[in-house]
Amino acid sequence: AQSVTQLDSHVSVSEGTPVLLRCNYSSSYSPSLFWYVQHPNKGLQLLLKYTSAATLVKGINGFEAEFKKSETSFHLTKPSAHMSDAAEYFCVVSGAGGSQGNLIFGKGTKLSVKP
Amino acid sequence: GAGVSQSPSNKVTEKGKDVELRCDPISGHTALYWYRQRLGQGLEFLIYFQGNSAPDKSGLPSDRFSAERTGESVSTLTIQRTQQEDSAVYLCASSLAEGGGSLHFGNGTRLTVT
Numbered sequence: 001a002q003s004v005t006q007l008d009s010h011v012s013v014s015e016g017t018p019v020l021l022r023c024n025y026s027s028s029y030s031p032s033l034f035w036y037v038q039h040p041n042k043g044l045q046l047l048l049k050y051t052s053a054a055t056l057v058k059g060i061n062g063f064e065a066e067f068k069k070s071e072t073s074f075h076l077t078k079p080s081a082h083m084s085d086a087a088e089y090f091c092v093v094s095g096a097g098g099s100q101g102n103l104i105f106g107k108g109t110k111l112s113v114k115p
Numbered sequence: 116g117a118g119v120s121q122s123p124s125n126k127v128t129e130k131g132k133d134v135e136l137r138c139d140p141i142s143g144h145t146a147l148y149w150y151r152q153r154l155g156q157g158l159e160f161l162i163y164f165q166g167n168s169a170p171d172k173s174g175l176p177s178d179r180f181s182a183e184r185t186g187e188s189v190s191t192l193t194i195q196r197t198q199q200e201d202s203a204v205y206l207c208a209s210s211l212a213e214g215g216g217s218l219h220f221g222n223g224t225r226l227t228v229t
Contacts, residue, residue, distance in 0.1 A: 034217065043119075043206060043220035044158075090158065103148070103218070107157040 002027045004093045006106035014114045019063075019078040021109045023091035026072060033074045034092040035065055038108075044090065050074065061085070086113045117141075121207050121221035128197055128228055136192040136224045140209030147190050148218065149182060150206045158206065164190060197228045 007022040025031060032051045036044040048059025055067040061084075065076045074091060091106040120139040128134050140147050149161040160174040164184045175181070179198075184190040194201055204225050208218040 036218075036220075043222045044208070044218070045220070046217045049217055103160075105150075105158045105160070 002029075002031070002093050002104045004091050004104050004106040006089075006091050006109050008109050009107065010110045010112070012112040012114065013081045015083055016080050019076070019081045019085065019111065021076040021089050021091075021111065023065075023074045023076065023106060024072055025074060025091075025093045027093055032094040033065075033067060034094065035059065035063070035074075035076050036090045036092060038088045038090065040087070047076070047089075081111075081113045083113050083115065086111055119207055119209055119219050119221035121205075121224050123224060124222065125225045126227070128226070130199060130228055131196055133193065133195045134197055134226065136194075136205050136207075136226070138190045138192070138207030138209075138221060140188065140190070140207070141219055142188075144209035144211055144219070145187060146210045146212060147184060148208045148210075149190070149192050150208070151176075151203045152206060152223070153203045161192070161205075194226075197226075199228050202226055202228045 003026045005024045013019055030052055034049045035047040037047050038044045047063050048057045048065055050057045050067045058064045063076055063078045065074050067074055088108045088110050090108050093104050122137045126134055145166055147164040150158040151161055152158055162169055162172050162175055162182050166187050167184050179195045182192045204223040206220055206223045208220045210218050
């Protein structure tokens with residue numbers, strides 16, 4: 001069975017400092033992994049995805065994530081936070097044999113950015 | 116249109132009434148998903164379609180909820196005899212392939228049951 005755990009429900013950083021949003025997954029198959037962002041009162045937007053190519057994945061808005069199979073992690077990072085990064089972030093795991101359309105969403109991490 | 120379109124964007128209804136929420140996916144996307152998001156919460160899976168079939172309805176909260184999809188295109192989510200706990204944002208997403216593809220989300224329908 002697949003599962004995904006976002007380790008922090010809320011992360012607060014100062015503008016200009018690094019961002020780290022943590023995600024661990026469990027999958028019996030070779031998973032695809034995604035990060036989505038949801039700004040207030042908006043739908044979700046794909047930030048980046050891992051599909052068994054390069055383990056370091058670069059996304060939009062300066063975000064990147066590294067797939068670490070040994071740690072079953074797919075943490076999202078950004079070197080320097082902007083005020084516009086304040087949003088909710090969802091980690092998603094996908095793979096054959098799962099339910100829910102083969103997509104499992106994490107519970108989300110709310111990122112706050114202080115000036 | 117270029118993206119996933121949901122209508123209405125906002126719906127206020129009285130307890131006990133039925134509501135229909137509509138989703139127009141991106142043309143050619145075979146997979147379509149419905150999620151519910153309560154205030155301050157994450158996404159709750161409701162149902163997904165592969166073509167016009169719904170292989171997984173396990174997320175529908177009760178028999179008051181139903182959904183259909185026609186022409187491998189438009190989908191409607193119907194909630195009968197609405198209750199206050201049904202108040203939430205209902206999000207629709209579509210993708211080229213089930214699970215392995217990237218999801219494109221609509222902006223959601225905000226449902227308020229008074």
